[in-house]
Amino acid sequence: MQRRAAGHRTSARRRIVTATAWAASIALSASLVSPAPARAEPQPTRRELTARQKKLADDAEKLSEQYNGLRVRLAQAQRAAKVAQGNAARQQKALDEARAHIVRLAADSYKNGPVDPAVAFASSGDPQAVLDKSATLNYFARQESTRVAQLLQTMQAAEHARKSAEARTRQVRELTDEANRKRKELQTKLKKVEAKLGFGPGARTGAGPAVNVDPGGASAKAMGAVRAALSQRGVPYSWGGGSASGPTYGTAQGANIKGFDCSGLTLYAYAQVGISLPHYTGSQFTAGTRVSQSRLRPGDLVFFHSDLHHMGLYIGGGTMVHAPQTGDVVKISSISGRPFAGGVRVA
Known part of the structure; x- marks a missing residue:
């Protein structure tokens, strides 16, 4: 009797193990055939x-x-x-x-x-x-x-x-x-x-009101370059943009719009007074006489960051006119709060 009872218990355990393995196999197959839906990644703020x-x-x-x-x-x-x-x-x-x-x-x-x-x-x-x-x-x-x-x-x-x-x-x-x-x-x-x-393509918004710039000892050519740069306020930033003859413009929707990058703007400004500059901040940094921040005059080139990847044209009063970055336009900004790398006087 004891042997028969033990045999029944062993058989029952085998049936339970077999049933459990079968159920697990069914569950695994179902997971392979129908994977759980992936969680949607949270959208950035x-x-x-x-x-x-x-x-x-x-x-x-x-x-x-x-x-x-x-x-x-x-x-x-x-x-x-x-x-x-x-x-x-x-x-x-x-x-x-x-x-x-x-x-x-x-x-x-x-x-x-x-x-x-x-x-x-x-x-x-x-x-x-x-x-x-x-x-x-x-x-x-x-x-x-x-x-x-x-x-x-x-x-x-x-x-x-x-x-x-x-x-x-x-x-x-x-x-x-x-x-x-x-x-x-x-x-x-x-x-x-x-x-x-929701940023749209840049478009010229107009030069804005006239700006009176005190020459502060700047040369006539330097002041001519300042006026040329200020006349381009509102022109969109454009990678590689800028030439001696100036930019061209398309529609407000951005078709064929061309403008200035930072070194292209200064290249254009000085070309208007007969001074040729290379289209590269690194080359413009060696194109004239180095001046300290405290001795800047209107028309001086101002450079920022250790790799000189941004520059502008100083207009006095701690401000410059520059082409900031893509999506923006030529405008006047303060030079404070930026990592000043040096000033260069070319005229």
Whole structure:
């Protein structure tokens, strides 16, 4: 009886284990076939979006100036490659001419070679002429041989410089293309954040009321640049924007709108008074005489941040006119509260 009861209990336990495993298998299969709905990620608050927009806009301005700097370097590399190519071509031409001269000398020597010099000297009506001709051929052969050797060395150096300059151009072009690609990616991210914030594309809102600027000892050209920059208030910020001839504008909806970035605005302003500046904050930082913040005058270039990724045109009273960042327009702002990196006087 005890053995039979124990057998019944063992059988019952097996049935329970089997049933439990079967139920677990059914539950697992159901979870695989019909996964639980994913939890929706919480949407960022407007405050978080605004902070992200400011961070992206600042990163975009840094990248924009890096791109501007690479464009300047690319133009320099292209000019160097063109000069090196022209120099190599000139050296090749000189080398070819020297080689041709030696060929002619060799031909002359060959023509006169079969005649024994002693016979020619004895039978000639003018023995001195034979000696002079032989000496001349030998002299020029030696001279041209030396010249060819020198030209060959120069040609090799010129060719090396050409290849080096062209390699440098390719390298800078690749860096420029990469910076432009990153800039476009960042611009796409920024537009998405600004769309969530309800930011529309910038449009010119007008220069605003006239501003009286005290020259404070500034030169006529510096004041001319100030007036030119102030006339562009309300123009939208545009990456890579700015030229000597000024921006162009599309519709208020943003089609084909072009404007200024920070270094583009100062480039434009000084171009109006006949002073050419490169389209890059780093290059403009070395374009004139360095001045301290306490000695700034209207028309001085003012730079901010250790990497100089933002700048403006000082107009006096602790203020500047500048193109702040994407989504904004050219306007007057205080220079206080910004990490001042230096001032530069170009006129």
